[in-house]
Amino acid sequence: MRCALVQLTVGDDPVANLAETQAHIRAAVAGGAQFVLTPECTNVLTSSREHLRQTLRSEDDDPTLAALKAEAAAQGIWLLIGSLGLLTQDADGRFANRSFLIGPDGGIAARYDKIHMFDVNVSETEIYRESAAYRPGARAVLADAPFGKIGMAVCYDLRFPHLFRRLAQAGADILTVPAAFNHLTGQAHWETLLRARAIETGCFVLAPAQTGFHPERQGKGRRTHGHSIAVAPWGEVLADAGTEPGVTLVDLDLAEVAQARARVPSLSHDRAFEGP
Numbered sequence: 242m243r244c245a246l247v248q249l250t251v252g253d254d255p256v257a258n259l260a261e262t263q264a265h266i267r268a269a270v271a272g273g274a275q276f277v278l279t280p281e282c283t284n285v286l287t288s289s290r291e292h293l294r295q296t297l298r299s300e301d302d303d304p305t306l307a308a309l310k311a312e313a314a315a316q317g318i319w320l321l322i323g324s325l326g327l328l329t330q331d332a333d334g335r336f337a338n339r340s341f342l343i344g345p346d347g348g349i350a351a352r353y354d355k356i357h358m359f360d361v362n363v364s365e366t367e368i369y370r371e372s373a374a375y376r377p378g379a380r381a382v383l384a385d386a387p388f389g390k391i392g393m394a395v396c397y398d399l400r401f402p403h404l405f406r407r408l409a410q411a412g413a414d415i416l417t418v419p420a421a422f423n424h425l426t427g428q429a430h431w432e433t434l435l436r437a438r439a440i441e442t443g444c445f446v447l448a449p450a451q452t453g454f455h456p457e458r459q460g461k462g463r464r465t466h467g468h469s470i471a472v473a474p475w476g477e478v479l480a481d482a483g484t485e486p487g488v489t490l491v492d493l494d495l496a497e498v499a500q501a502r503a504r505v506p507s508l509s510h511d512r513a514f515e516g517p
Contacts, residue, residue: 242388244276245269246449246469246489248482253287253457255296259305261486263312269488270316276388278321278449280469281338281355281396281421283309285326287457290374297336299328300352306341314347319386323419323449324355324395326375335376340393340419342384350386353393354378357401363425367463371397381407389414389495392444396420399434399448402441409442410508414498416444420465421451427466432478439472443502445493446472452484474501 247265251258262283269277284305285296300306306325313320320343327337338355356379358372381404384391392408392415399418408416416438422431431450439446452467469482471491482489502508 242493243273244491245274247279248452248469248486249280250453250486251286255284255305265488272490276319278447280323280449280451281419283323286455297326297328310343310347313343317345321417331376338375340395351382351384353382355395357397359397363423383411392416394418405438405442409444413444416446418448422466424464424466431466435470435472436476440476443474474498
């Protein structure tokens with residue numbers, strides 16, 4: 242099966258971001274991709290909560306979601322929209338960071354709200370409080386596709402291996418980790434964590450990412466790591482997109498999942514223990 246990782250440098254204008262995303266999806270399909278994946282924050286990336294309030298829409302009204310559902314149907318592909326920022330009905334006014342799996346009929350096959358919020362102090366000048374704007378999800382999601390079962394995650398979820406183990410033990414063949422990974426933590430941890438999740442679970446890991454500098458009209462902008470990556474169940478990197486926006490194609494042989502798990506069947510070796 243041929244997959245495509247779409248690497249983007251989105252800004253704070255969803256209309257411009259959508260046009261770029263659609264162009265990359267069409268290029269991926271021209272390259273033979275049957276499953277196309279976009280990064281976290283496909284519709285908008287900004288640190289301004291006020292701009293988000295003015296820009297975001299609910300799931301039912303979001304123009305990016307509607308357009309990408311139509312694109313998947315027109316192209317006859319499976320499409321993972323890495324995530325969209327969406328309005329919710331939450332009393333505290335926080336948004337959702339939601340990933341969607343779209344089928345070739347244009348329907349939503351699965352949706353997943355990012356569970357773990359990026360509340361970190363990367364440096365004295367880079368402090369993030371994702372939970373101030375976005376509310377965390379509370380449910381892990383395993384989606385069915387004709388080519389395999391897909392365990393859905395988003396970005397900071399990558400640092401919580403128990404989520405991925407649960408998905409793999411429930412039957413996942415592919416783990417999706419769309420991201421807008423910080424450029425400093427990305428240099429230190431991104432590839433290592435992705436390879437570890439693949440090795441631990443015996444799954445393919447597909448991680449489309451944002452890249453470069455993301456300017457914004459109401460904030461200072463931010464920089465992301467890029468390097469969209471596909472990792473095989475044995476842990477080898479099959480593709481690395483580098484730091485330029487674009488499309489990276491990779492062919493998956495799903496038989497490798499069973500082969501890796503037969504060699505090291507650690508998913509069935511859990512033991513109860515006491516303490517600490």
